[in-house]
Amino acid sequence: MTAAQDSILARLTRLGEHPEATALVRCAGARASQTITAAQLLDGCRRSADNLRAAGVERGDKAVIMTRDAYELFVAVHGSALLGAVPALIEPRAEVRRCLDEIGPGVFIGEPLAHVGRRALGWGRGHLHTALVTGGRFPGQDRLLGRSLPLPVADGSGPPPRAPVPHDDDLAMIAFTSGSTGRPKGVEYRHATHAGQLTALADVLRPRADDVLLSCFLPMALLGPLLGLPTVAPQINHLAPARTPPGHIVGPLLRHGATAVVASPAVLRLIVGHCDRNGLTLPSVRRVLSFGASLRPRLARALAKVLPADAEILSVYGATECLPVAAIAAGDLRELGTEPPPGHAGTCLGRPLPGVEARILNADATALGEIAVAGPVVSPAYHARPDATVIAKTVADGRLWHRTGDLGRLDDRGRLWYLGRKAHLVTGEDRTLTTEDVEAAADTAPGVRRTALVGIGPAGHQRAVLCVEPVPGTDREAILHALRAALGDHPQGRRIATVLFHPRFPTDIRHNSKIDRTRLAASAARRLPRSTR
Numbered sequence: 001m002t003a004a005q006d007s008i009l010a011r012l013t014r015l016g017e018h019p020e021a022t023a024l025v026r027c028a029g030a031r032a033s034q035t036i037t038a039a040q041l042l043d044g045c046r047r048s049a050d051n052l053r054a055a056g057v058e059r060g061d062k063a064v065i066m067t068r069d070a071y072e073l074f075v076a077v078h079g080s081a082l083l084g085a086v087p088a089l090i091e092p093r094a095e096v097r098r099c100l101d102e103i104g105p106g107v108f109i110g111e112p113l114a115h116v117g118r119r120a121l122g123w124g125r126g127h128l129h130t131a132l133v134t135g136g137r138f139p140g141q142d143r144l145l146g147r148s149l150p151l152p153v154a155d156g157s158g159p160p161p162r163a164p165v166p167h168d169d170d171l172a173m174i175a176f177t178s179g180s181t182g183r184p185k186g187v188e189y190r191h192a193t194h195a196g197q198l199t200a201l202a203d204v205l206r207p208r209a210d211d212v213l214l215s216c217f218l219p220m221a222l223l224g225p226l227l228g229l230p231t232v233a234p235q236i237n238h239l240a241p242a243r244t245p246p247g248h249i250v251g252p253l254l255r256h257g258a259t260a261v262v263a264s265p266a267v268l269r270l271i272v273g274h275c276d277r278n279g280l281t282l283p284s285v286r287r288v289l290s291f292g293a294s295l296r297p298r299l300a301r302a303l304a305k306v307l308p309a310d311a312e313i314l315s316v317y318g319a320t321e322c323l324p325v326a327a328i329a330a331g332d333l334r335e336l337g338t339e340p341p342p343g344h345a346g347t348c349l350g351r352p353l354p355g356v357e358a359r360i361l362n363a364d365a366t367a368l369g370e371i372a373v374a375g376p377v378v379s380p381a382y383h384a385r386p387d388a389t390v391i392a393k394t395v396a397d398g399r400l401w402h403r404t405g406d407l408g409r410l411d412d413r414g415r416l417w418y419l420g421r422k423a424h425l426v427t428g429e430d431r432t433l434t435t436e437d438v439e440a441a442a443d444t445a446p447g448v449r450r451t452a453l454v455g456i457g458p459a460g461h462q463r464a465v466l467c468v469e470p471v472p473g474t475d476r477e478a479i480l481h482a483l484r485a486a487l488g489d490h491p492q493g494r495r496i497a498t499v500l501f502h503p504r505f506p507t508d509i510r511h512n513s514k515i516d517r518t519r520l521a522a523s524a525a526r527r528l529p530r531s532t533r
C-alpha cells in the first residue's frame with residue numbers, strides 16, 4: 001500500500017464505516033456542547049467541497065483557512081482537500097502579510113474577525129481572488145468582508161463524498177511554523193507526510209475503542225476523528241491559550257469522560273491549577289500528551305496528582321516540519337531529573353518513534369550538535385522558500401534529513417536530549433551557554449514558574465542574563481537564594497551574570513509555551529545599566 005492510500009483522504013472516507021459514532025464534540029464554555037457524528041462530519045466535508053466549488057475554488061488553489069471553530073476548520077480543510085485545493089494554516093500575527101505574500105494563496109476562508117484582520121492589514125492583497133466568510137451572515141457582509149460560506153453542521157443524509165486518490169508526493173497542506181526563531185515558514189505536507197504523521201501519532205496515542213480525545217490544540221481536532229477518536233474540542237482562547245478560563249477545559253473533559261488529553265505545558269498548568277483550587281481529580285484520563293515545549297518534572301508531578309495512579313503522561317517532541325519525533329514518559333523524566341548527567345545535560349526527549357530516525361549533525365567534543373530527523377513524518381520542503389529549504393534539508397545515505405535547528409545529543413541508549421535552539425545559544429567571550437541546560441536546572445527552584453536564559457550584546461560577547469517569571473506572591477530574595485542553590489554547582493549556571501524578574505514572559509500564540517526570547521532579550525537589555533550591556 002502506498003502512503004497516500006493511508007492518507008488523510010482515505011481516512012476521511014473511512015469515517016463513513018461507523019456513521020453513528022461520535023466524531024467531534026464542539027464545546028462552548030464550560031457546559032454547552034454539540035455532538036457531531038461521523039456521518040454528519042463527512043457530509044459536512046462534502047457540502048463544504050460543493051460550496052467551495054460553486055464559489056469558484058479549484059483544484060490546486062491555495063486556500064488560507066482561519067477559524068477558531070473546530071467543526072468549521074475540519075470541514076473547510078478537508079472539504080478543500082476533497083476538491084484538490086491546498087489548505088494553508090497560519091496563526092493571526094504580525095507577519096501574516098509577508099508570509100502570505102510568499103505562498104500567494106488565491107482563496108481566503110475565515111470567520112468574520114479573520115476577514116477584518118485581512119482587510120485591515122492587507123493579508124493576501126494582490127493575489128486573493130476569492131474571500132469566503134464562515135459563520136452567521138450579517139448585513140453588508142458581502143461588501144465589507146467577502147461572500148458568505150455557511151458551514152452549518154450537516155444532517156448526515158447526503159451521499160458519501162468522492163475523494164480523489166492522491167499521489168504520495170502531491171501537496172496536501174501548508175502549515176506555518178510558530179516563528180520562535182524568526183518569520184514563520186510555510187511547511188509543505190505532502191500526502192505521504194500526512195500519512196506518516198497519522199501513523200506516528202497513532203503510535204503515541206495508541207487509540208482504543210472506548211477512547212475519547214480532548215484536544216486543546218486546534219489542528220489536532222483535524223486529526224483526532226481520522227484516528228477513529230471521538231474528539232472533544234473545548235473552547236480554548238486560541239489567540240492566548242493560557243488565558244482560557246480553565247473551567248472551559250476541565251468542564252468538557254469531565255462531562256465527556258476524556259481518556260486522552262493533548263495540550264501544551266501552559267494549558268496543562270491551567271488544568272492542574274483549576275483542579276487544585278476546586279479539589280477536582282480527572283478519573284477518566286488514561287493518557288496525557290504534552291506538546292510544544294519541555295514538560296518540567298514539577299508540572300508532570302502536579303498533573304500526576306490529579307490523574308488516576310496508572311495514567312501515563314508523555315512529553316512529545318517534534319516540530320511543524322516533523323511531528324511527532326520522539327516521546328518520553330514523565331516517570332522516566334522524573335527519574336532522570338534526580339541524576340542529571342555531567343556536562344551539557346538538558347532535557348531527555350526519549351527514543352525516536354518507530355519509523356523515525358534521529359542524528360546529531362556537526363557534533364562537538366561533548367557530542368552536542370544539531371538534531372536532524374528522517375522518516376515519513378518529515379516534510380520535504382518549505383513552500384516558496386527555497387532559501388530556507390536549502391538550509392534545513394540535507395540528503396545523506398539516500399534519505400532526506402530535516403535539520404531541526406535544535407541542539408541536542410543522543411546518549412548510548414539511543415535517547416535524544418534537548419539543549420535548546422541553535423538560534424538561542426548565548427555566546428560569551430570565554431564560554432557558550434545552551435538555554436535548556438540552564439533553564440531545566442533553574443526551573444527546579446521553588447518560587448520559580450519558569451526561566452529563560454538570554455544573551456545581551458553582540459554574538460561572541462554576550463552577557464548571560466537569566467530572566468525569571470516568579471510564582472505570583474513569592475518573595476524575590478527567597479527565589480534568588482533558591483536559584484543560587486539550584487545553579488551553584490551547575491557547570492553552565494555558574495556563569496550567569498545577571499538575574500532579572502519578569503512578571504509574565506512573552507510567548508508564542510500557538511502553545512503559549514515557547515518563550516519569545518527576542519522580545520524578552522530586548523526588554524532585559526533595556527533594564528540593564530548601560531555599562532553592563
Ligand SMILES: Nc1ncnc2c1ncn2[C@@H]1O[C@H](COP(=O)(O)OP(=O)(O)OP(=O)(O)O)[C@@H](O)[C@H]1O
Binds near residue numbers: 320
Ligand atoms: N517536547 C519538547 N521539548 C522541548 N522542546 C520542544 C518539544 N516539542 C517541541 N519543542 C520545540 O518546539 C520547536 C518546534 O516548534 P514549531 O514547529 O511550532 O515552530 P518554531 O520552531 O517555534 O518556529 P520557527 O521554526 O519558525 O522558529 C522544536 O524545534 C523545539 O525547539
